Amino acid sequence: MEPAIIQVKHNVHKQIKRFLVTGISAVAIDTLVYFLLVQFYFASLSKVISFICGTFVAYLLNKFWTFEKKSYSLNEVFKFIILYTSTLGVNVSINALCLIHISSAKPIAFVIATGASTVLNFVGQKWWVFKE
Known part of the structure; x- marks a missing residue:
C-alpha cells in the first residue's frame, strides 16, 4: 500500500x-x-x-x-450550525420512523437515530465544515 x-x-x-x-x-x-x-x-x-x-x-x-x-472562519461557524441543525432533524426523523416500525423498542430507535446523526456529523465536519 x-x-x-x-x-x-x-x-x-x-x-x-x-x-x-x-x-x-x-x-x-x-x-x-x-x-x-x-x-x-x-x-x-x-x-x-x-x-x-x-x-x-x-x-x-x-x-x-x-x-x-x-484558523478562524465565521463561515465554519455557520456551516457547523447548519450541519448540527440538519442532523438534529435527521436524528428526530429516524427515531420517529423507527418507533413506527418497532414501537416497543425505544432504546433501539434511539441508538439507530444517534448512530445515523453521528456518522453524518463526522462526514459533514470532515468534508464540509472543516475540510482541508
Missing part, C-alpha cells in the same frame, strides 16, 4: 477516535449543565442552555483537536 494512503487512513482513524471522545465530552457537559440549571430554572430552558453549551464544546474540540484547524 502507498505511504500516502496509509497516512490518510491513519489520520481518519485518529480523527474518528477524537470525534468520539469529543462527542462524549459534549454530552457530559450537556448533562452536567442541565442538571445544575434544572434546580433553578424550568426544564426546557435548562435543556436549551445545556444543549448550546454541549454544542459549543463540540465545536471547539472538533475544530482545534479532532480536525486540527487553527
Whole structure:
C-alpha cells in the first residue's frame, strides 16, 4: 500500500477516535449543565442552555483537536450550525420512523437515530465544515 494512503487512513482513524471522545465530552457537559440549571430554572430552558453549551464544546474540540484547524472562519461557524441543525432533524426523523416500525423498542430507535446523526456529523465536519 502507498505511504500516502496509509497516512490518510491513519489520520481518519485518529480523527474518528477524537470525534468520539469529543462527542462524549459534549454530552457530559450537556448533562452536567442541565442538571445544575434544572434546580433553578424550568426544564426546557435548562435543556436549551445545556444543549448550546454541549454544542459549543463540540465545536471547539472538533475544530482545534479532532480536525486540527487553527484558523478562524465565521463561515465554519455557520456551516457547523447548519450541519448540527440538519442532523438534529435527521436524528428526530429516524427515531420517529423507527418507533413506527418497532414501537416497543425505544432504546433501539434511539441508538439507530444517534448512530445515523453521528456518522453524518463526522462526514459533514470532515468534508464540509472543516475540510482541508
